[in-house]
Amino acid sequence: MSRILAISGSLRAESFNTALLNALQPFAPKGMQIEVFKGLDELPHFNQDLEPNPPAGVVRLREAILEADGLIISTPEYNRSLPGVLKNALDWASRPYAQGVLTGKSIVAMSASPGPQGGIRALIQLKALLRDLGNFVVSGPEIAVPEVHTRLGVEADVQHVLTDPVTAGMVSHVLGGLRDAIDNGAGELVTRPLQTWSAAQV
Ligand SMILES: Cc1cc2nc3c(=O)[nH]c(=O)nc-3n(C[C@H](O)[C@H](O)[C@H](O)COP(=O)(O)O)c2cc1C
Structure with a gap:
């Protein structure tokens, strides 16, 4: 059983990225439970002065990430x-x-946009940033979902569903990769050199 925390980069109530994350569960491997994080809007602007006594929203985010076996960010x-x-x-x-x-985690990164490029430029930046923080970013098909409004539907008036079979196939593949990465401790393996280096600095 693995617990996955999904984080959307949008605060918008009708966000396509949040909807995409909410639609992932049916494509997850057996035993993988995906929970979408609520509370990004509780974070103040980063201020290093607040680090010694972080605000409650920051503590909640940190704890949610720590408790998760892996992450999905859209x-x-x-x-x-x-x-x-x-x-x-x-x-x-x-x-x-x-x-x-974020260090030592196995992470899937994806993007979605109503536009024709699927937010690929933001996704490339996200992946580069994550890798610099010392974790394992699952590779495989690049999930930058273009014209996302045509690939998501709504069921029973509330539940978002991924209706596009091509995107669904890519999502299944990458979530399988996330399961394998977690099972093999890929995040910890990647960060071993960074942790050694960090320890050498203090
Ligand atoms: C400030 C701003 C800048 C945007 N720039 C881009 C862009 O560079 N590329 C793109 O594909 N869409 C761009 N968009 C459109 C977003 O893709 C669109 O609003 C999308 O629905 C946002 O994601 P969400 O639905 O998860 O909130 C921009 C939207 C905003 C509000």
Whole structure:
């Protein structure tokens, strides 16, 4: 049984990225439970002065990440880049120095946009940022979902469903990769050199 925390880079109530994350569970391997994080809007702007006594929203985010076996992050693209809300959350999660909670995790990163590029530029930035924080980013088909509004539906008036079979196939493949990465401790293996290096600095 693995517990996966899914984080959307959008605060919007009708967010396609949040809807995409909410639609992933049927494509997860057996025994993988996906929970979408609520509370990114509780994070203040990152301020290093607050690090010794972090605000409650930051503590909640850190604990949720720590308790998870793996993560899925889905980002919108804002002005060819990562939304500030998500960057802010990742900055909080990366601190204090050498104690960041993203280190050692296995992570799937994806993006979604109503536009034709699927937010690929934000996704590339997200993957580069994550890898620099010392974790294992699952490879496989790049899940940058274009024209996402045509690939999601609503069932029973509330539940989002992924209706596009091509996207569904890619999602299944990558979630299988996440299961394998967690089972093999890929995140911990990747970070061993970083932890050694970090320890050498103090
Ligand atoms: C400030 C801003 C900048 C945007 N820039 C881009 C962009 O560079 N590329 C893109 O594909 N969509 C862009 N969009 C459109 C978003 O993809 C669209 O609003 C999307 O629905 C946001 O994701 P969400 O549905 O998860 O909230 C932008 C939207 C906003 C509000």
